[in-house]
Amino acid sequence: MDHSLLIARLGKQIRDKRINRGLTQAQLAELAGLTRQKIIAVEQGKQSVAMVAYARVLGALDCELAVIPAAMPTLEELGELFE
Numbered sequence: 001m002d003h004s005l006l007i008a009r010l011g012k013q014i015r016d017k018r019i020n021r022g023l024t025q026a027q028l029a030e031l032a033g034l035t036r037q038k039i040i041a042v043e044q045g046k047q048s049v050a051m052v053a054y055a056r057v058l059g060a061l062d063c064e065l066a067v068i069p070a071a072m073p074t075l076e077e078l079g080e081l082f083e
Contacts, residue, residue, distance in 0.1 A: 004047065005073055008080065010054065010065075011045035017061050018043075031060035 018028050018039075025039045032039070034056055041049050042057050058064060 002073075004045070005077055006070065007047060008045035008077070011043045014054075014057055014061070015043040017063060021061065028057065028060060032056040 018025070023031075025043070026036050029036045029039045032053075034053060038049070038053055039057065042053055054065070
């Protein structure tokens, strides 16, 4: 499994959780002690984001990271890899 796909999935899950909680990126940034630009990078699955930033965001959302077997990529995800 391509690592960039896994990071992209994590970013999408974080974005979905933020939206479901009714938070803006700025509000989540404040809760996590990060900048809004860092939240954007996390949600976009930027590879330059340190794991501690993901941990702070997950903590601010009252979530944790779980390790599960990877699912096969969707056609949409495969297309995004080649953009």
